[in-house]
Amino acid sequence: MDARLIQAAQIGSIEDLHELLRENPLILHTVNLFSIGNPLHIASASGHDGFVMEITRLKPEFTKELNRDGFNPMHMAAANGHLEVVRELLKVDRGLSCLEGREKKTPLHYAAIKGRVDEIIEMLMSSPECIGHVTIQGETALHLAIKNSKVEAARVLVDWVREMKNESVLNLKDEQGNTVIELLLGWGSTHSSLEVNAINQSGLTALDLLQIFPSKAGDLEIAEILQRNGARRARDLTASQMPTIEYQNQFSNIPTTPERPQSHPRNLLEYFKFKKGRDSPSEARTVLLLVASLVATSTFQMGLSPPGGTWQDNYVPDQNKATSTDEAHVAGTSILATSDRVSFLLFALFNSIGFVVSFHD
Template sequence: MDRRLIEAAQMGNVDLLFNLIKYDPLILHSVSLAEEETPLHIASMAGHLDFVQQILKLRPEFATELNQDGFSPLHIASANGYLEIVKELLRVDRDMCAVRGREKRIPLHYAVIKGRIHVMKELLAASPDSVEHVTVRGETALHLAVKKNQIEGLRVLVEHIKEFKKEGVLNMKDEHGNTILHLAISGKQAVMEVNSLNKNSLTALDVLLIFQSEAGDREIEDVLVQAGAKRARDLHTSALALTSQNQGVTTNPSNGPLMPIERTRSPARQLLEYFKYNKIRDSPSEARNAMLVIAILIATATYQAVLSPPGGVWQDDSLSSNNNGTDTTEPHSAGKAVLGSKNMVSFGLFIFFNSVGFFTSINMIYVLTSGFPLQLELQVSMCALIITYDTSMTFMTANNALSVLFTVVSIALPFVIHIATMVARNYLKWPRVALQCTSLQSA
């Protein structure tokens, strides 16, 4: 590029620019032949608005060209915070907000890195979708704001995301699988106090556990716990323990001193804590698999019990006792339960509770396998299992009326369990909904 043109751009001398064009009308056209900066790059870096306006009138295509470092004029003006130049460049073409420079960074990324708040707002207004653009490392503007500790810029981005309903950007991950929460914690940046209380005396962990969702909760909870997040009740307990530690006692806020502080837990207690379910350590898929195995074991055991009841079944038919009185066996039929002939009450209790276990476990298997492949085949198999169970139970029951009763109860039992579960959930849901509404009002 002509040295005099470089000087004109550096000084913002519009008169010199026109004089050069007067003597060499193709001077600006020859600039495009060289892979270097254009006068628009130089003027955008120096902040000369008048010179930028004239260049854009003469050669508007300069606005989209990248220099040898991979920067467009909009990248340069955004990084330097020249709001008026940014507006002029956007008047030429608003799509320049999506021009990717070095490492696939767009102008918004550089404005965020440098904390140019006014430029950020202008770029977001021109291209609302630019907040979703990622760099070559998978970083969004949010990642860059957290990395560079640009708290005000992060606030502007979050407000923009809420306004345009792009909440999914908050959970986007970089090439290392880090969300902005991971970066904030790993960098020990003071984006938020994890144990601060809202107006309803709830911490961030409390609100997370109250507002349960289908995905992402466990990961966020892990990050919060690693950062030292606690529930409000645990904070209160810790504070009481610290204040009374010097005296060797723990305090109850309502009843006063109770007992010496437990320094260490017993080995049995530690073993129990290790093996019991921990929702922070154990994933939902692992818990579901364990429950599915348990339900299958219960279904197998109860199904086998109805095939081989206590005392077995009669092997022959006997209509009456012998006349000589030596055979005291009561009348029975082959295949009927021995316990049913001897003690109908005990047999009835056995059949009822065995059926409760069987049909409840079948219902658990149905719920836990919902959405699995070959769902229809699986349901047909479970229906066949239920029919064979009812057939076996009906046949071995000596009393026909009792047999019909057991059959009806066994068929209705899964529906009763399902309805009872729904009623219980709805009953417990109302206090939770009320708490959520209170949290929203006070947060």
């Protein structure tokens, strides 16, 4: 590459570029014949957005070329935090955020490694699908942000995953088999700012929230990871394990009233009543299904074997014996129905209602 073209790109001089073009109109067309990079790489790394805009107007194909280190101009702009250059390059091709270089790393990967939050947001707005791209080591941008302790970048990426409802990204594993949850917990073991038993304003831990608000997939694996790292339900935490300072400060202005004995009937009713925030919907659902199953089983069984049993034979009273008080009956019919029809009808009615209601929830 002409030394003067290199210098023009380094200082971002559009005038020098035009002067070179007047001298040699083909100078940009011969760059790739003699160089392992192009002036757009240099200008992008230096953050000269005006020069970048002019070069991309003249040679837009420069945006996709890789230099000898496996970087395209977008890689260099994103890694170095040149937001305006990133914007100019995206005007040429919105897909540049996902363009792979060495080790299949995209510009989004390098922005995550360096913690370039503004550049991350700009690229995700342009190409949301980039968040699922993985390197040759199976790492997403979120993996790389966590591994490089870029907390703000990781937060932005997690928020974006939630906004796009693309939680499957959180379950992707790198070549060591680590999900981002495992990396976060591993990172937290050496960074005291991450507490797996931290309690929110509702008095719930991460494990509580996972069970109260289940997602479609990955809950069991995440729960196991949390528990391996000491996560507990809020109700299972001892006084020494619970971060009481933050919890008490959040509720210090709430007036307290003496508790009544738990044996009081009104307290028993309150105790067994479902309360949002205290009880897990998934656990309540499990209990209801269990109760419904028991009711269905018992009512069905009672229908097959009513109280008093069933007659085992057929009987027709002898009409010639005036003293006979036995009722006629047929084998398999209820003895109670023969001796007390009203009681049997009441039993059959309520048993049938219980059986039918057990199927409705």
